[in-house]
Amino acid sequence: MSNKYRTHVCNELNISHTGQTVTVSGWVNRRRDHGELIFIDLRDRDGLLQIVFNPQVTPEAHKIAEQVRSEYVIKVSGEISKRPEGMENPNISTGEIELIVKEAEILNASKPMPLPLSDDAEADESVRLKYRYLDLRRPRMQRNMMLRHRVVKYMRDFLDARGFLEIETPILLKSTPEGARDYLVPSRLYPGKFYALPQSPQQLKQLLMVSGYEKYFQIARCFRDEDQRADRQPEFTQLDIEMSFVEEEDILELMESLFTSMMEEIKPEIEITKPFPRLSYTDSMARYGNDKPDLRFGLELADISDLVANSEFGVFKNAIEYGGIVKGFAAPGCASYSRKQQDKLVEFVRIRGARGLVTIALEGEAKQSVDDLTLEQVRSQATKFFTIDQVKAFAKRMGAKVGDILLICADQEDIVNTSLSQLRVEMGQRLGLADPNRMVFAFIQNYPLFEWNPDRNGWDSMHHPFTAPHEDDMQFLNIGDLDKVKAKHYDFVCNGYELSSGSIRIHDSQLQLKIFQLLGYPEGEIRELFSHLLEALEYGAPPHGGIAPGIDRFLMLLAGEENIREVIAFPKTKTAMDLMTNSPNVVSEDQLTDLHIRIEE
């Protein structure tokens, strides 16, 4: 495109344009004023170009350049010239050339920046969020936004090529119980009634299957009014997918194909594992303590309950007597950890609810076999309770070598798993085992359909109430052995993050009703909240299933960022504030009156 502002963008200019007269517009990245000569690095979205003002040649333009400051928006015309010998700048793509300015115009001035725009200077995040439009000018943020665009475009093209239709679903929707807290929108026309923003388009995409669209996707915005984290925002984006006439395997293959080809296209320098590893939920919990394992490294957990059940060591004995378990893993080369370092690890698990952490350091050289270990080499607060053979047995089960430290936790199973899974990730990072240039995608399968909720004294859906049970487990469903029922539910994980959950859905109205009943919904509530779905399933609903990978989290991993806000153009703070527009905020009395809302002080 060529117009009065530009004939070229910076990046397209090169040595072949020498002698041509061009016009470029952009921002003043930096100005170097030598009194006579003035150099300006002009920046547009795609690159930098050095422009030169010479008072001998064009005194008028030079006068303008004297007034120009950082981040002014200027337009310059002149001739592209090869730089003098030895003056090239290899750091920028246009470093061989420069623009000798004939005419210059200031399109807009700029106040000094409230935050540094260079990537190496990190500003306070509240300042960045307040001036997000400036923060987004920083190269790193522009890279992230461009990466985001490419990822989303890749997804669209990939699914389009496979016959998927992108269909939008409403943002003003209906509140449904359980799950996350809803964002509510009061209705003007119906006093006292509310829309809810979708936590996901779950029911709508199922209904689209009933409608016969067979392959649906959407870059869907989802809203959940829960407390935020580094990887959680009140609104976030999913690649929402649903397909008819498919089984679990079809969905997983689609995901594997999409993410494999996308990684190869967009970030070939990042190593991925093909095919994607698959673990059962039970296996993942046993070996990693959670259902979103970071598979870039081992440090697998081992259950040693059976080895210590009869020990004299109270910590272990009691835990088992009270129905708990004893698990641990070996941190390689950490036998030399000081008391202080070990105390930090103990504190780490205490914060996560564990009563403590037993450490057993196996001092010595790694080349020594564990079989030759002597009691003198074992350093632990529990040494006197165990024989050397027992310690060897622990070590072997945890895959430990001499020179490692065993980190063992004894408590209720969920506490042990929670604390050890996080300690495992912590140690993996600390020991440099979590390679930033690898992304290990994996599928977790065979989840239980239900989980017991002691607060409610009833069963909850592990995933959501539309998830289909395994056919083989229908018998347990019928006799009420709900903990034995496995679901056609799968998670897609990467590097310790849950990227998405998916499932084959229930397409039988009677079964769906039965599940609602088992979950304890009162009959009236079922009709009130889910009648549209139950009814829809009675009109020829095809078998269907889907998945919904979180785009923000995936991008965070892909961009190597520590939090999701770095890949979202206008994110909110941890307390769900938008510091740029200062929202949420009060509204006028008239607006409230329209909505039939009175604020209680």
Add this chain to the structure above:
RNA sequence: GGCCCCGUAGUGUAGCGGCUCAACACGCCAGCCUGUCACGCUGGAGAUCGUGGGUUCGAAUCCCAUCGGGGUCGCCA
């Protein structure tokens, strides 16, 4: 709701055993400089140390509260 970290010129930091009401760097302003590219040199402006109390002769510094940002547990079908 619990726990932890941070809050000093526009930005990033130093000062935190009470003797510097405040230092350094970048940025900003002015002057000088014809080849720089994190240009350079000289000079200058700019902070009641998040806010409010308290302790003290004296507080950026100690105590309490509060606000803001971040991390985390709970929570996130």
